[in-house]
Amino acid sequence: MSRTPFGEQAITRVFLGLLALATTSLVLSSHDLGSGQLPVALGIACIKATLIALVFIGVALARPSHIIAVILAAVMSSAMIGLVIMDVMTR
Amino acid sequence: MTPPAQDSTAGAKSYLVAETTWSSWLMTSDHKRIGIMFLAATFLAMLLGGVVALILRIEHLTPHHTVVDAMTYNRLFTLHGVIMVWLFMIPAIPAGLGNFLLPLMLGARDVAFPRLNLLSFYVYLLGAGITLSAMLMGGTDTGWTFYTPYSATSPTAVAPVVAGVFVLGISSIMSGINFIVTTHALRPRGMGWFDMPLFVWGIYATSIIQVVATPVLGLSLALVVLDHSFSWGIFDPARGGDPVLFEHLFWFYSHPAVYIMILPAMGVISEVVCTFSRKNPLSYKAIAYSSLGIALVGFLTWGHHLFVAGQSAYASGAFGIISELVAVFSAIKVVTWLGTMYRGSIAFTTPMAYVFIFLFLFVFGGMTGVAQAAMSLDVHWHDTYFIVAHFHFIMVGGTLTGLIAGLHYWLPKITGRLPNERVGLIAAALVLMGFVITFVPQFLLGNAGMPRRYYDYPVRFQALNVISTVGSWLLSSGILLAFGSLLHAAFRGPRAGSNPWGSRSFEWRTASPPITANFERPLDLVPGAYDYSVVNPHD
Amino acid sequence: MTELFAETQDGVALAERDSLRRLGMMVFLASEAMLFAGMFTLYAAGRIRHPQAFADGVDHNLRWVGTANTYVLLTSSWCIAMAVVRLRSGSRRSALLLVSATMLLGLLFLGLKGYEYQWHLAEGDGPMAVARHDPGIALFMGLYWLMTGTHALHVIAGLIFLGYVAWRVAYRQANDRLLEVAAWYWHLVDLIWVFIWPLFYLLGRVSR
Ligand SMILES: [Cu+2]
Numbered sequence: 008m009s010r011t012p013f014g015e016q017a018i019t020r021v022f023l024g025l026l027a028l029a030t031t032s033l034v035l036s037s038h039d040l041g042s043g044q045l046p047v048a049l050g051i052a053c054i055k056a057t058l059i060a061l062v063f064i065g066v067a068l069a070r071p072s073h074i075i076a077v078i079l080a081a082v083m084s085s086a087m088i089g090l091v092i093m094d095v096m097t098r
Numbered sequence: 099m100t101p102p103a104q105d106s107t108a109g110a111k112s113y114l115v116a117e118t119t120w121s122s123w124l125m126t127s128d129h130k131r132i133g134i135m136f137l138a139a140t141f142l143a144m145l146l147g148g149v150v151a152l153i154l155r156i157e158h159l160t161p162h163h164t165v166v167d168a169m170t171y172n173r174l175f176t177l178h179g180v181i182m183v184w185l186f187m188i189p190a191i192p193a194g195l196g197n198f199l200l201p202l203m204l205g206a207r208d209v210a211f212p213r214l215n216l217l218s219f220y221v222y223l224l225g226a227g228i229t230l231s232a233m234l235m236g237g238t239d240t241g242w243t244f245y246t247p248y249s250a251t252s253p254t255a256v257a258p259v260v261a262g263v264f265v266l267g268i269s270s271i272m273s274g275i276n277f278i279v280t281t282h283a284l285r286p287r288g289m290g291w292f293d294m295p296l297f298v299w300g301i302y303a304t305s306i307i308q309v310v311a312t313p314v315l316g317l318s319l320a321l322v323v324l325d326h327s328f329s330w331g332i333f334d335p336a337r338g339g340d341p342v343l344f345e346h347l348f349w350f351y352s353h354p355a356v357y358i359m360i361l362p363a364m365g366v367i368s369e370v371v372c373t374f375s376r377k378n379p380l381s382y383k384a385i386a387y388s389s390l391g392i393a394l395v396g397f398l399t400w401g402h403h404l405f406v407a408g409q410s411a412y413a414s415g416a417f418g419i420i421s422e423l424v425a426v427f428s429a430i431k432v433v434t435w436l437g438t439m440y441r442g443s444i445a446f447t448t449p450m451a452y453v454f455i456f457l458f459l460f461v462f463g464g465m466t467g468v469a470q471a472a473m474s475l476d477v478h479w480h481d482t483y484f485i486v487a488h489f490h491f492i493m494v495g496g497t498l499t500g501l502i503a504g505l506h507y508w509l510p511k512i513t514g515r516l517p518n519e520r521v522g523l524i525a526a527a528l529v530l531m532g533f534v535i536t537f538v539p540q541f542l543l544g545n546a547g548m549p550r551r552y553y554d555y556p557v558r559f560q561a562l563n564v565i566s567t568v569g570s571w572l573l574s575s576g577i578l579l580a581f582g583s584l585l586h587a588a589f590r591g592p593r594a595g596s597n598p599w600g601s602r603s604f605e606w607r608t609a610s611p612p613i614t615a616n617f618e619r620p621l622d623l624v625p626g627a628y629d630y631s632v633v634n635p636h637d
Numbered sequence: 638m639t640e641l642f643a644e645t646q647d648g649v650a651l652a653e654r655d656s657l658r659r660l661g662m663m664v665f666l667a668s669e670a671m672l673f674a675g676m677f678t679l680y681a682a683g684r685i686r687h688p689q690a691f692a693d694g695v696d697h698n699l700r701w702v703g704t705a706n707t708y709v710l711l712t713s714s715w716c717i718a719m720a721v722v723r724l725r726s727g728s729r730r731s732a733l734l735l736v737s738a739t740m741l742l743g744l745l746f747l748g749l750k751g752y753e754y755q756w757h758l759a760e761g762d763g764p765m766a767v768a769r770h771d772p773g774i775a776l777f778m779g780l781y782w783l784m785t786g787t788h789a790l791h792v793i794a795g796l797i798f799l800g801y802v803a804w805r806v807a808y809r810q811a812n813d814r815l816l817e818v819a820a821w822y823w824h825l826v827d828l829i830w831v832f833i834w835p836l837f838y839l840l841g842r843v844s845r
Contacts, residue, residue: 015722022715029707029834036839044843048835055831063718063824064666072282073660079310080667083397084674087314088681090401091346094413095682210657271668279661309664313672321679321783329768330779332679338690338772339779343682347675 013062021062028055110613112514127212128614132219133198134512137505139223140194141581143185146230148574150178155536155570158563161555168553172239173254175551179242180233180259184266185226187497188355191362192308193218193273195504196301198512200277202605202612203295205286205621210279218272225269229262241551243352246333246344250325257326260319267312267319270358274308277301288623292382295603295627296372299386300365303393307354307361311397315351318344342408349400356493357396361389363500364431367456370449370507371435373601375442378628380434388434391427399424405476414473421471428464432457447599448522452503455530456496463492466541481551484544487537495533502529502580509587510594514611517587525580532573539566602634603627662818666825669791673829676784680836683776689842690773694781696841702753703838706746707830713742714827717799717820724813729806732816736803739823743796750789781837788829795823 032051040047061067066074110116113130123131154174157164166174197215201208209215232238238254249256281302285294322344324330331337333344368385372378379385401409401417409417435457444450466488470476479485506517539562544550548559555563597606604627608617625632684691720735757763764782767775802819805811 012722012725013718015719018715018718018722022711022718025711025714026708029711032835032839033704036835037843039843045840048840049832052831052835056828059714059824059828059831063714063827064821066663069663073663076278076306076309076664076667077670079306079394080670080674083310084671084677086398087346087350087674088678090398090413090416091343091678092681092685093416094342094346094401094404094410095340095685097410097412098408211661275661275664275668278664279657282660283657309668310671313668314675317672317675324779324783328765331768331772331775332779332783336772337768338687338776340682340686343679347678350675 012065012068017062021058025055025058110615110618112609112611113614114513114611116614125216127208127216129197129201129209129212129215130512130612130616132215133194133196135219136189136197136222137194139219139226140186140190143181143226144190144577147178147181147186148577150174150181152570152574154178155567157553158555159567161557161560169239171553172551173233173237176238176241176259177233180229180263182494183242183355184263185229187359187494188266188270189222189273190501191366191497191504192277192301192304192358193222193269195366195501195508196277196297196304196362197273199297199508199605200280200301201284202511202608202616203298203603203627204280204284204289205604205617205623206280206284207616209276210284211276214272215276218269218276221265221269221272225262225265225267227262228265229259232258232262243348244319244322244344245348246322246325246341247335249322250331250334252326257323260322264316264319267316270308271312274305274312277305278309281305286621286623292386293623293626295605296368296379296382296385297362297365299389300361300363300368303389304358304361307358307393307396311351311354314347315355318347318351321347342404345404345407346400349403350397353400353403354393354396356489357392359493359497360500361392363456363497363504364389366500366504366507367435367453369601369603370453370503371438372628373507373599373603374445374447374450374453375439376445376600376630377438377442378626378630380437380440382628384430384434388427388430391430392424395420395423395427399471402471402476405473406480418471418473422468425464425468428460432461445599447506448517448519448526449503449507451523451526452499452506452529455526455533456499456503458530459491459495459499459533463488463495467492479544481549482544483540483548483550486550487540487544490537490540491533498577499529502526502577505584507599508605509584509591510598511605511610511612513588513591514594515587515589515591516594516598517591518583521579521583525576525583528572528576528579530576532569532571532576535569536566536573537569539563539569597634600634602629656814658818659814662821666821669825670829673784673787673832676780676787677832677836680780680784683773683780687773687776690771691777692840692842694774694777695837695839698781698838699753699756700838702749703834706749707834709742709746709749710827710830713739713746714824716742717823721813721817721820724806724816729809732813733803733807736799736806736816740796740799740803743792743799743823746792747789747796750785750792784833785837788826788833791826791829795819795826798822 028051032048035047060077066077113128123135126132153166154171157166157171197209232255235258236255238249238252238256238259240249240252240254240256244256244260249260281294281298321330321332325333325339329337332339333341335341368379399417399421401413402421404417405414435453466484470479470485470488506522509515509517543559543562543566546559548555594610596608596610598610599606602625604621604623607621625634716735716739720732720739723735724732762778764786767779767782769775770778798819802811802816806816
């Protein structure tokens with residue numbers, strides 16, 4: 008980490024944001040969004056995961072060269088899920 | 099293990115003689131000793147897997163029963179695959195040579211986490227122990243790929259074999275993390291990414307694959323055990339599962355695993371080519387970036403193993419196209435190596451002989467790979483001996499020749515003694531002939547329709563099978579001669595001096611064998627690792 | 638354990654020396670993420686093939702337990718992140734309090750999880766009984782035990798790690814950097830749960 012780490016304020020703000028997102032997800036889950044149900048819930052989950060990774064784990068502050076493995080894991084897991092879904096949907 | 103060789107640097111003793119008790123080896127945290135222990139263990143694994151391969155080839159001398167029955171045959175080809183892939187080829191160069199050389203090439207005292215490094219070795223031994231003892235308990239007949247749904251129902255000892263491979267995966271991840279951190283954080287001030295010896299790039303790219311892909315292998319293996327032991331049926335179509343998903347997860351690891359085997363070998367080739375051509379590489383960046391390119395693109399090609407498994411035609415098309423891209427990066431490497439040799443003053447030593455064998459096997463095997471990645475052709479060749487011949491040429495041939503080249507090249511670094519050139523060249527010739535005579539007939543057999551993993555074959559295939567078996571004898575005598583000569587030289591060879599090949603690479607800028615702390619003075623980065631334009635002040 | 642992750646005693650000047658353990662943990666987290674990515678791949682494929690059965694499986698699950706656990710883990714993540722900041726600024730006491738709070742929340746998570754598992758077992762839906770279900774439901778239940786079980790194991794590992802670090806911090810043998818990497822591991826456990834929650838507790842048939 009090269010820059011100043013996140014302080015208490017930033018961490019608490021992100022925490023409140025995470026709580027708000029979780030509550031949104033919970034409320035929406037009992038409303039019928041049709042085919043949007045799954046994408047919305049997972050979209051919110053992705054935002055939450057990104058916040059946790061960037062701020063709590065501090066990926067946002069790490070040297071680019073130090074998070075090569077993290078970026079690679081993100082890209083490769085998306086590729087794995089995406090290509091397998093492509094196969095299952097077009098079979 | 100290896101007797102002392104005189105140290106040219108005054109003062110500190112070499113790592114081989116600094117301490118000589120058994121526990122000074124078994125409890126060491128010295129990356130050099132751990133590397134040697136990995137080399138010894140993987141060498142024993144190779145011998146065992148080789149003996150099994152010889153039995154398999156002898157069985158195919160006649161169309162029907164020759165020496166073992168059909169059930170034993172199934173268990174033996176599984177044993178051969180499991181040993182050669184996970185006990186030998188995956189760890190041999192990275193955990194063996196890589197462990198020894200990585201800190202030396204970076205001017206570091208050790209890897210980032212020396213004790214984790216030792217633990218990785220013992221976890222490897224534990225995994226090997228579990229796998230091999232399961233094999234003694236009857237083994238399994240699924241093939242090294244453990245395809246479901248058969249592996250979930252096979253009455254043989256699937257669970258313990260799979261558990262052993264799972265443990266080996268943990269060792270692989272440990273080494274990978276260690277090497278990545280070492281490469282990032284232990285380079286001396288002034289050594290940028292593009293100043294590192296090329297072998298480090300190979301090890302780095304390999305470690306990335308080990309860390310990112312191996313967990314997925316572990317998952318797929320754990321699920322096989324759950325399906326087998328508790329009938330979960332995650333991969334069982336009768337229970338709503340999907341066997342193709344096992345193949346997806348398994349090959350998500352096992353295709354990149356091919357690069358775990360070949361990328362370190364390519365690193366060895368780069369070092370040997372530069373040293374014995376006495377030239378800087380035609381393009382350093384082309385070699386470095388193509389290592390990364392192979393590692394990255396290699397992650398997205400796994401579906402070419404599923405062309406006839408029930409995968410959708412769209413997915414197969416996509417995977418086929420991406421697979422062809424690997425050939426581009428491989429070709430860049432081959433061209434760069436050849437360009438490096440061009441107008442160099444080439445010393446035709448044993449390591450160079452293996453470089454040429456590597457290039458032949460790699461280009462020939464690579465071309466058949468390009469053909470196989472085309473769906474229409476693969477449908478014809480799938481599950482035939484053509485595939486067997488292909489991956490033995492490129493993957494086994496590449497790894498084995500890379501390893502033997504590296505062992506000849508770095509033997510003086512490791513033991514302070516020189517290998518025997520004449521015996522080395524004879525062994526190289528035997529290895530080349532052995533490979534061609536063993537596996538070219540298998541290309542022909544597969545193309546003519548002989549399936550792999552079958553106990554019997556029609557009589558019309560016998561002639562080619564006999565030729566292939568005779569080839570396996572040549573190949574194994576070549577390998578035995580090479581390793582025998584290396585072992586002899588390690589104990590009795592002539593003294594080498596600190597830099598017998600006149601290399602500029604950093605690992606040669608300290609005594610051979612090195613002292614326990616590797617360097618007496620901080621590594622001097624001038625001239626660069628491939629700068630042959632100036633007189634080397636370190637000679 | 639710290640012995641095991643002892644950093645090399647390197648006298649050489651280091652270009653990128655920051656903390657070897659930090660980088661090592663970052664790489665390890667990437668590796669762990671791939672393990673779960675494989676499981677999510679299986680879930681995706683299963684849900685595409687058996688949409689109704691998966692929705693029924695979600696509706697059968699105890700939504701309030703999964704939801705409560707979501708808030709428990711998020712709060713524990715905040716606690717441990719604050720603990721790192723406090724220790725960095727030198728207030729060891731409040732850092733230790735926050736670590737203890739994190740661990741208590743982790744135990745609460747496990748307690749709720751245990752209640753949920755007990756409930757499934759009482760229904761006869763235990764991990765050994767997966768094969769009794771209809772195909773689609775069997776796949777859902779198999780993935781449920783696999784993914785929540787693996788996650789729970791990670792929670793336990795995280796608790797052990799945090800407990801060890803807290804003990805070291807209490808005896809002034811560890812600095813904020815060791816606590817920081819332990820916190821990162823805990824955040825990963827939270828991050829995985831962020832996806833498990835909707836997939837196993839929220840996304841059922843909406844019209845119920
Ligand atoms: Cu492949």
